[in-house]
Amino acid sequence: MALVAHGQGAGDFASLRAEFALPESFPPDALAEAEVVAGDPLTCPGRRRDATELPLVTVDPPGAKDLDQAMLLARRGRRGYRVYYAIADLAAFVPVGGRLDAEARRRGQTLYLPDGNVGLHPPILAEHAASLLPGVVRPAVLWTIDLDSAGEVTAVRVGRAWVRSVRRLDHDSVAAALADGTAHPSVSLLPELGRLRREHAAGRGAVEPQVPEQRVRQGPDGDWALTRRPRHAVEEWNAEISLLTGMAAAQLMIGAGVGVLRTVPEAGADAVNWLRRSARALGVDWPHSAGVAEVLAGLDPADPASLALHAGTVRLLRGAGYTAFDGDLPGEVGHAGIGSPYTHVTAPIRRLVDRFACEVCLAVADGRPVPEWVRVALPELPRLMGVSDSVAARVEKACLDQVGTWVLAGRVGGTFGAVVLRGEGPGGGAAEVFVDDPPMLTRCSGVTAPEGSRITVRLTRVDGPERKVWFEQA
Structure with a gap:
């Protein structure tokens, strides 16, 4: 089954960017501020130790330049494992109350569009001075997490450090190296520890729906294509290390009674x-x-x-949000999708809340008060991130819908294989279906087959300006 379909008459995403009023650049004063701190990072609270001897590596999608995390996985004799996880220290590059700070609060997070990103921070920081690029010394927040032989956490330490990544890896290269026995020593334990943590996720009751994910790609001929995003084992194992860190950070916050959590209520x-x-x-x-x-x-x-x-x-994971607290713990502190309290700390280059969450954890671990600028910002962060998450979701859907209309523009009347995901019963109503090729989640009318059935659908109409397509069961 082919998973790529090229569009006819495809254009660019300028109209979509205008529709969502996405910024085209950073204000001049923010860029000027970025230039200064890129060459002379700020002094941050707490001692910054030299950890440049650690052979940390980054594992990201191919071509990524905004590298937030670097890792080193090691054995602890027969006692288990040690995870070193370095996070880009954005507090060293964003002056409190400055123009960069204000612009980051306005944006909330980096938006990823097929024709280029709308960054949370200027490229001079996100892709250069703050990024954990290989071979250069960078300020970082360094987590050291010890686990026993069963993969359970036994100790957590976090502090500021100077680090130097030794290699930039991607998911495909790591998978190939693991398969032929040539994996970098810093990630050779990733399958072993990743599988253990995946088992723990199931034991915690983590709810992880594996629904088909679409991705937009541009071919060498310039046409846009819809592909089905593959589920990569290395990517899942890598994510487990990030989740491990976010759960450790959440426990620090809960113990101290101050912080901001990513929460999803348990399903009723x-x-x-x-x-x-x-x-x-x-x-x-x-x-x-x-x-x-x-x-x-x-x-x-x-x-x-x-x-x-x-x-x-x-449907079991509705009501996702951010919960800030300073004093009494909120009634809801868990994340149903993860099966544990959790917070965002591992992507401060790309997500606003992580910079503040990192500062809370550093202060708590160091036994000093949480900085006042962080405490003052905590109540506002859930709203800022909620707005940003909403925009990101709408932009992503609009991009997928737009490419879908380009891909299908010349195929009205054609038939396609599909699976019924969610329907309205056998009465011939509308249903959500997953079309095989091009891979897309969409609505289909006249569906009489039950959920989980394979059916044939017919494309009846395409409206490019409205970014809509119409299918019916054939």
């Missing part, structure tokens, strides 16, 4: 019972004693019935 009994009924209708075995995480972990996402159940599981 009605939602879980609905999913159980859906599994029964799809023919998916769900033992009475098993939780959602256990059932999902045993499914093959490529199977149509499993794909439909994963899509339905998204």
Whole structure:
């Protein structure tokens, strides 16, 4: 099955950028401030130790320049593992109350569009001075996390450091090196520790819907294409190290009674019972004693019935947000998708809240008061990030929808294979389907087949300016 389809009459994303009023550049005074701190980073609270002897490596998508994290995985004799996780220290590059700070609060996060990013920070910082590029010394927030032989955390330390990455790796190169036995020593334990942490996720009750993900690519001929984003084992293992750090950071905040958490409330009994009924209708075995995480972990996402159940599981993860506190703990501190309290600290180049969360953890670990500028900002961060997350989601969907219309512009009347993910019953209503080629999540009318069924759909209309396509069951 081909997963790439090239568009006809495809254009650029200028109209979309204008529609969402995305900034084209940074204000001159913010760029001037960035130039100064890029050459002379700020002095930050706490001692910064020299950790340049650690052979840290970065693992990111190919071509990435805004490198937030670098890692080193090591054994601790027979006692378990040690994770060194260095995070770019943006407090060294963003003067409090300055123009960069104000612009970052306005933007909230880096937005990724097919024709270029809209950065949280200017490129001179995001892709150069603050980025953990190989071979150069950088200020970082260095986490040291010890785990036992079962992958359980036994000790956590965090402090400021000077670090120097020794290699820039990507998911494909790491996968190939692991397969042929030539993996860099700093990540050779990634499969072993990654699998252990994946097992812990299922044991915690983490709900991780594996729904099909779309991606936009531009071919060498300039045409845009929709592809199905593959699920990469190395990427999942890499994510487990980031999640491990975010959970450790959340525990520091909860223990100190101050911080900002990423929260998703637990699904109610009605939602879980609905999913159980859906599994029964799809023919998916769900033992009475098993939780959602256990059932999902045993499914093959490529199977149509499993794909439909994963899509339905998204309903269990509603109400995501950020919860700030300073004093009494809030009533909701957990993240249902992770099965644990969690906070964002690992991507400060690309996400606003991480810079503040890092400062909370550094102060708590160092036994000093959380800086006043951080405490003052905490109540406002949930709103700023909520607005930013909403814009990011809408921009991503608009890009996918736009490319979808370009790809399908000349194929009205054609038929396509699809899987019914969520429907409205056998009465011939609208349903959410996943079309195989080009890979896309969309709505389809006249669907009489049950969820989890493979069907044929017909494209009836394409409206490029509105970024809409219409399908019906053939």
